[in-house]
């Protein structure tokens with residue numbers, strides 16, 4: 001009996017994992033080598049400045065700032081809006097005195113996150 005329950009649960013877990021890992025992210029997006037390098041640099045900066053302490057990506061992170069997963073494609077936010085915050089900070093968002101090339105990298109990273117977050121977006 002225990003074995004039967006184990007097999008049922010294990011099969012369900014495998015099935016669930018396959019769905020999550022194949023449908024959760026889009027894998028047919030292609031980036032050039034330069035874009036990929038830029039995205040990786042942006043990701044590193046995102047970690048270095050600990051942006052996650054205030055912002056969520058894919059639902060994980062702090063709640064002081066707005067979630068950033070879909071900020072890039074959000075018609076009320078988008079690239080120019082995000083750049084303004086990265087350049088000057090906000091009322092509560094700190095000004096990190098980022099160089100323009102670092103802002104470019106962070107934007108590339110956030111654009112990438114937005115593009116890959118297919119199931120996260122509300123239809």
Ligand code: HEC
Nearest residue numbers: 049050051054064065066077082085090091092093094106
């Ligand atoms: C101390 C908390 C904090 C940290 C750390 C922080 N932010 Fe913010 N951020 C905020 C808050 C709060 C806002 C909303 C505007 C405001 O109140 O200043 C914001 C706004 C933004 C926005 C505008 C998007 C929107 O929906 O309003 C972007 C983009 C952004 N932050 C990116 C970043 C990035 C990238 C980093 C890391 C380099 C970062 N933030 C670090 C708190 C933070």
